[in-house]
Amino acid sequence: MGSPNVGKSVIFNYLTGGRVQVSNYPGTTVEIARGKMIWGGISLEIVDTPGIYSFRPITFEEQVTRRLLWTEKPALVVHVIDAKNLERMLPLSFQILEAGLALLLTLNMMDEARRLGLSFNVPALERALGVEVILATSIRGEGLPQLREKVTAHVARL
Template sequence: MRLWPRIGRGFGRGGCHGGGVRLGDGRLRKVGVVGSPNVGKSVVFNNLTGAYVTVSNYPGTTVDISRGKAKIDGEEIEIVDTPGMYSLLPISEEERVARLILFQEKPEVVLHVVDAKNLERMLPLTLQLIEAGLPVMLDLNMMDEAEAAGIEIDVKRLERELGIPVVATVATTGRGMETLRRRLAEYVRSRSCAVAV
């Protein structure tokens, strides 16, 4: 049974050689990290960026935004840790700021981090992001807790059904993070090709 039409299709390894991950004006490509509170989103962000992080209020608000840089496959990419959000329809100031980042800063890739053991509850936001036309990649984090609860997730099937890249991680131990970095680099590059064409 199909979960969702493959409106996210078109990702992949691609063959855009020499394009790098910078915009025409020299700015770095951007990845926005989104997700509900308590899914390990900030742990994923810290794992990607290491010590190269700045924290400041989003303009006109008291909401803290963390920004850092990740070196992935020899390329530098800006990573933005957005405030926790449950929906694209903002209720709190944090959700409003997260939405502003997605639609005004327009990151090349939106990395949606979810709690794997509560995937069914997390997927509505994934589907909202896809339906909004955003370039989504799904990170099934906390896979160890899902496995301990006897939950099995067919990652490849989920990827086929959603039509977006899907990876499984345990950010606290680093499990799956190298795969996440590789898939993220591939997706950013494929997005760079799509924009350039």
């Protein structure tokens, strides 16, 4: 899950071999998409959600996403963030943690962030937030094998 237009569906397609629509405008995904990932002997259902700005269910997309979290209690929430807007997007991470859900934070669009001169101290961020952090440029597949490993490892520990 995450804000609109941050690359959630690109990541979903990578993990599941799915083909949900990806486009450069917010609100592309309007309904929940489900796919299967089999990796390391573990079979998982991966869910792609409509982009949301916060847990306050104002838009229909936010209502859909929030209901999914409460009713299905996912084993792990992959919060996808645009690395260029970390500060603006982090509050949703805290809301996910406050809801008692396990979180894996993915700073996507690292190609654009690097172009802006941004870099991230991942171990420091992980210590400060108490969650695992991945850097990714999902349109190039960078960081996604690592993301898949961490998702699988988390589920294997349950």
